[in-house]
Amino acid sequence: MSKNIIKEFKGQYYFLSNYYNAEVTYNGITYKNNEAAFQAQKDPKKAASFAHLDSAQAKRKGRGVKLRHNWDKIKEQIMYEICLAKFTQNENLKIKLLETGDAYLEEGNDWGDKEWGVVNGKGKNKLGKTLMRIREELK
Template sequence: MPDAALKVIDRFSGEWEPLSNFARVPVTIYSSLEDREIMYPTAEHAFNAAKTLDPAERAAILAASTPGEAKRLGRKATLRPGWATHVRYTAMRMVIEAKFGLGSPAAAVLLATGTATLIEGNRWHDQHWGDCRCGGRECVAPGANWLGRMLMAQRTVLRGEAL
């Protein structure tokens, strides 16, 4: 079992890989657009499919062979109204709740993080969902770390604590 006494977890790899949206952990979400539950191969697939209302674009993202391909297709997708301002946060919360549901193997890993601060450390300049550590001038200031913050909020929910 991972060491729950860690203060900061800033790499979602190794024992903490299930925290990554690229981890091969299926995510099942009910889609009101398709009026059915859809099992996505990864959280990255689910999140990028949520970007668009176009059924063909959503199907292509679902069928993507890797999370990286799903992300590339999502970058080209026709964004749904409100995506840039608020819908993306709702979508990410929904994906996290589905992936880290009570009793799931991924939830066990999230709970094993104890009270550690979770930071989606990266080197691909994502200062919104994570905190880029590339050393570049544009990434000197800490990122917003929305993914880490949402994971910590879900951990609190799993513990049955008030947010």
């Protein structure tokens, strides 16, 4: 593993966060940010209603939707596809992602997300791993 570690997606690395406002088009709908695009996929029939939401609104709304039957099986692939869209549809963000070089990307957080991120050194860091995969593919 690289000695260079980006431990959280804040400050100069906020662009790595799903909360970062960068338009992304996924399944024909343009969202303000990745969080809205991701939360919308929990119930595709309501996806368009997420398009104009900021990330916090999208996360709240996403908690209240009825999950599609196969959500647990497909959510990681959906996250990958949405993140790939973000970094291929926004050239400036693609460049910034590539400029992270071989740094280990860790979505350190204090809101308790140990699935997509890391809390106090513990977590699966699925978002960080997804971004590192995309970075390699874009090289």
